[in-house]
Amino acid sequence: MTTFFTPATPDALPTAAANLFEPELIRRYDKSGPRYTSYPTAVQFHDEFGEAQYHVAAPRSNEAGGPLSLYVHIPFCDTVCYYCACNKVVTKDRGRAQPYVDDVVRELALQAPLFDTGRPVDQLHWGGGTPTFLSDDQMREIMQATGRHFELKTDDTGEYSIEIDPREADAHTIAVLRELGFNRISLGVQDFDPTVQKAVNRIQSIAETRTVIDAARAEAFHGVSLDLIYGLPFQSRDSFMRTLDTVIEMAPDRLSIFNYAHLPTRFKPQRRIDTDDLPTSAEKLAILGGSIERLQEAGYVLIGMDHFARPDDPLAIAQSNGTLHRNFQGYSTHAECDMVAVGVSSISQVGDAFSQNTKDLIAYHEAVSAGRLPIERGYVLTPEDHIRRFVIVSLISHFRLDFAAVTRRFGIDVPSHFADALAQLQPMAADGLVRLSPNSVDVLPRGRLLIRNICMAFDEYLNPEGLQRFSRVI
Numbered sequence: 001m002t003t004f005f006t007p008a009t010p011d012a013l014p015t016a017a018a019n020l021f022e023p024e025l026i027r028r029y030d031k032s033g034p035r036y037t038s039y040p041t042a043v044q045f046h047d048e049f050g051e052a053q054y055h056v057a058a059p060r061s062n063e064a065g066g067p068l069s070l071y072v073h074i075p076f077c078d079t080v081c082y083y084c085a086c087n088k089v090v091t092k093d094r095g096r097a098q099p100y101v102d103d104v105v106r107e108l109a110l111q112a113p114l115f116d117t118g119r120p121v122d123q124l125h126w127g128g129g130t131p132t133f134l135s136d137d138q139m140r141e142i143m144q145a146t147g148r149h150f151e152l153k154t155d156d157t158g159e160y161s162i163e164i165d166p167r168e169a170d171a172h173t174i175a176v177l178r179e180l181g182f183n184r185i186s187l188g189v190q191d192f193d194p195t196v197q198k199a200v201n202r203i204q205s206i207a208e209t210r211t212v213i214d215a216a217r218a219e220a221f222h223g224v225s226l227d228l229i230y231g232l233p234f235q236s237r238d239s240f241m242r243t244l245d246t247v248i249e250m251a252p253d254r255l256s257i258f259n260y261a262h263l264p265t266r267f268k269p270q271r272r273i274d275t276d277d278l279p280t281s282a283e284k285l286a287i288l289g290g291s292i293e294r295l296q297e298a299g300y301v302l303i304g305m306d307h308f309a310r311p312d313d314p315l316a317i318a319q320s321n322g323t324l325h326r327n328f329q330g331y332s333t334h335a336e337c338d339m340v341a342v343g344v345s346s347i348s349q350v351g352d353a354f355s356q357n358t359k360d361l362i363a364y365h366e367a368v369s370a371g372r373l374p375i376e377r378g379y380v381l382t383p384e385d386h387i388r389r390f391v392i393v394s395l396i397s398h399f400r401l402d403f404a405a406v407t408r409r410f411g412i413d414v415p416s417h418f419a420d421a422l423a424q425l426q427p428m429a430a431d432g433l434v435r436l437s438p439n440s441v442d443v444l445p446r447g448r449l450l451i452r453n454i455c456m457a458f459d460e461y462l463n464p465e466g467l468q469r470f471s472r473v474i
């Protein structure tokens, strides 16, 4: 196993919720910032990057070799959740699925020749939208095409996951997915409170959710992950704790608790949420604090950036042994994989480059039908980007920056190269968020929830206007 980062020192690890959650500090540092699923962030992507540049990046990826991570985006949803900020197509017309499946199969056939055969697919993820908007046969068609073009693992050792909307799946669906090779599921829950569900137009019963989880366990899925959102209309600390208690009883292996970012000017569905119905920032903080406490009592560990996991989950293990990574799918145990993404709006990370497909279904169809990759924009990392990406991933995944590791990899002297960034961290050191030493930056327990702020010191693209594009830290 390759160790990429030095794990945090024991005294930098949190022991109790009280150490993690300092309301006064969180309030003071609460500002907009990237979630760093990539560095640089997608804001830097530009339309001078296209198919030709991708054809340069793919051979570089082959030179490095190694396994691949595949992402498939299915954009359709039957109904719209008002909080949604995803790239999706809301439609009740299931007839729209087959032409899209045909296009995805075409794109897989276009992508595959660019990558050396023999590169195993260690990680596969289907996201959306709602992947199970597709029929069983349509899902089968995409998986079979994937297997024809890429080296899918058939021994169940890959990490093959799919996002599930429990309103669009039942025990039969779960059995089909297992047969197709999926072994992890991630379920959107958000909140079980009926008033909250009505306000966000997502009515989803506890029974529907439980049915899917029970089916996944019966089918020997390796892991179940649940997503919750705090900051939705009509939520209170008490109501959210009731949801959390139900969720804890369902015993997911991983849990994400995302902060709702209300940006109605950017995301149209959010205009149907009345700002007056949103919890106050004090209430949101109380929800967050209560959630951390409750989850820690239940034995979960904070991985960082809204993610919790059982201590024996591969994410928690990867964090403790220094192999955790972060990419467009969030935290990952597959640091070494290039990510090939297919479908509208999907983002690949191949060799030195990021590339994003068009978000438009018609443009997507026209491109793949004409034998062109549907790339709309992208970005080639500079040598400096590589250094900063390493630093940010190290901090966000392991809460530690080991200067010697950066020097070994990039041949730079960290204190002089990052003099400005380290100076920016001084006030955070004074507030007990980080410990600065001649050889390292260690994120202390009270800095864990503010890890975005700490990473932002190393981001050379941030400016006040650009920050408005991102959600708030808390």
Ligand code: SF4
Pocket: 076, 077, 079, 080, 081, 084, 085, 086, 088, 128, 129, 130, 165, 188
């Ligand atoms: S939250 Fe998920 S299910 Fe709801 S509209 Fe967005 S993508 Fe579709």
